[in-house]
Amino acid sequence: MFDKYLIVDDSLRATADGFAFDARLGYYRGLGLSMVEDLVVTIDDEPVAREAIRFDETGGGAPLTLDEMETNYDRQWNFGAVATISVIASEPLAPGAHSLTLSEKLRVSYLPFPAMNSDAKTLEVAA
Amino acid sequence: MPSTIKRGVSLYSFQEELFLRQMTVEDAIAFAASIGATGIEVLPEQNMPSFPNVSDAEVAWWKDTVAKHGCELSCYDMFLDTKIRKDRPMTDEEQVASIRRDLELCHRLGIRSMRILVFVRPEILEKCVPYAEALDVHMGVEVHAPWHLEHAWILRTIDTADRLGTKHLGILPDMGIFMKHYPPVFRARFERQGARPEVAQFIVDSHEAKIMAEYTIYEVAVKMGGNKAEVAMAETLRHAPYANPKRLAEYAPYFRHIQAKFYEMTPEATDPSISYDEVIPVLAAAEWNGYLSSEYEGNRWIQDVEPVDSREQVRRQHTMFERLIGATTTAS
Numbered sequence: 001m002f003d004k005y006l007i008v009d010d011s012l013r014a015t016a017d018g019f020a021f022d023a024r025l026g027y028y029r030g031l032g033l034s035m036v037e038d039l040v041v042t043i044d045d046e047p048v049a050r051e052a053i054r055f056d057e058t059g060g061g062a063p064l065t066l067d068e069m070e071t072n073y074d075r076q077w078n079f080g081a082v083a084t085i086s087v088i089a090s091e092p093l094a095p096g097a098h099s100l101t102l103s104e105k106l107r108v109s110y111l112p113f114p115a116m117n118s119d120a121k122t123l124e125v126a127a
Numbered sequence: 128m129p130s131t132i133k134r135g136v137s138l139y140s141f142q143e144e145l146f147l148r149q150m151t152v153e154d155a156i157a158f159a160a161s162i163g164a165t166g167i168e169v170l171p172e173q174n175m176p177s178f179p180n181v182s183d184a185e186v187a188w189w190k191d192t193v194a195k196h197g198c199e200l201s202c203y204d205m206f207l208d209t210k211i212r213k214d215r216p217m218t219d220e221e222q223v224a225s226i227r228r229d230l231e232l233c234h235r236l237g238i239r240s241m242r243i244l245v246f247v248r249p250e251i252l253e254k255c256v257p258y259a260e261a262l263d264v265h266m267g268v269e270v271h272a273p274w275h276l277e278h279a280w281i282l283r284t285i286d287t288a289d290r291l292g293t294k295h296l297g298i299l300p301d302m303g304i305f306m307k308h309y310p311p312v313f314r315a316r317f318e319r320q321g322a323r324p325e326v327a328q329f330i331v332d333s334h335e336a337k338i339m340a341e342y343t344i345y346e347v348a349v350k351m352g353g354n355k356a357e358v359a360m361a362e363t364l365r366h367a368p369y370a371n372p373k374r375l376a377e378y379a380p381y382f383r384h385i386q387a388k389f390y391e392m393t394p395e396a397t398d399p400s401i402s403y404d405e406v407i408p409v410l411a412a413a414e415w416n417g418y419l420s421s422e423y424e425g426n427r428w429i430q431d432v433e434p435v436d437s438r439e440q441v442r443r444q445h446t447m448f449e450r451l452i453g454a455t456t457t458a459s
Contacts, residue, residue, distance in 0.1 A: 029172040034212065080145060080146040
């Protein structure tokens with residue numbers, strides 16, 4: 001329902017050990033972090049290892065691995081709220097244009113199957 | 128005299144603008160008031176970021192804000208995370224505790240109608256009835272397509288309410304069950320995704336003829352060699368029922384609130400898909416006078432090609448409601 005808005009425009013940036021971008025939850029309400037089953041990221045058509053992904057909806061300072069999210073029953077990704085997804089790699093992402101995809105697999109209790117939401121954007125990393 | 132059916136709006140209708148922070152909740156309430164709607168339906172898990180720990184000050188803000196605009200809170204849409212844990216489903220006791228938490232917040236907000244998700248089991252709701260009665264909140268199981276008023280699953284809730292003799296358990300119809308014509312916005316999006324016009328027309332014609340979905344899906348998927356968009360369009364027929372609006376009269380004692388689902392309104396303020404012109408006279412004749420609460424769900428069908436204007440869509444639906452309600456006559 002909100003696929004095209006998952007990856008926040010102009011939010012891709014290099015970090016000391018990889019890159020980060022901002023994202024929204026593709027759902028019409030907020031959801032507890034334990035129900036975010038997976039966040040699948042690709043950069044320039046290369047898949048990112050699940051273990052390399054960190055998630056933080058707090059505005060900084062409390063990143064979680066995807067495994068840690070699975071048993072977090074206190075925090076939630078609110079409706080329309082922008083969270084930061086970081087990827088730990090061997091070096092900072094190079095400046096220039098990069099193709100980025102994000103898929104969110106959500107465990108929505110009333111659906112018979114997991115909800116899958118996906119977005120793909122080409123974003124520029126500033127030099 | 129004309130019916131006293133009330134007009135309301137669910138905040139669900141503005142999900143596009145609320146999600147993108149292009150509108151605030153108060154903008155939505157003020158808009159609803161501006162078109163003469165008086166009931167505001169809320170989704171606490173969408174509209175109250177502090178949920179479930181909503182403070183007394185926040186509760187007061189909601190009550191004061193709707194009152195300031197001459198409105199009231201009409202309905203509380205609950206959710207139930209039975210799959211909150213990956214390793215096991217919620218126990219029955221945990222489910223009852225979660226619903227009780229919602230009933231209490233609903234009561235604090237001064238709301239007397241709660242939308243219960245259709246998948247909640249009747250035996251769970253039975254255990255919640257004493258709390259709903261004590262707090263004077265009506266629990267209405269959402270009758271949402273592809274379920275319909277006389278689906279066996281829905282009848283289990285009716286049977287439970289009858290057996291308990293309670294006025295606090297019933298149903299809450301979503302008007303998506305009265306899809307008389309296939310929505311043009313559905314068709315247009317599937318065509319943009321690659322459905323051939325002649326295959327799309329076949330699907331629309333099949334829906335118009337009320338052919339059971341599985342026949343059409345097989346025709347499209349196998350005999351016509353349907354592509355991904357065509358098969359997906361055919362599969363929407365599984366969730367596109369046209370139930371008999373006359374049945375609303377019989378079930379009127381079991382519902383206090385209606386979710387007035389719609390996907391698109393024409394500039395002439397008509398709904399090309401859902402048969403409100405048949406529904407509203409039945410409700411009037413039954414002397415039903417709860418809220419018709421707008422639930423615009425068209426954003427997801429058009430956002431790939433045009434800006435979404437939820438306010439204009441809701442405004443047009445209310446123009447239609449005024450026209451149809453004004454034309455009714457009640458028995459007494």
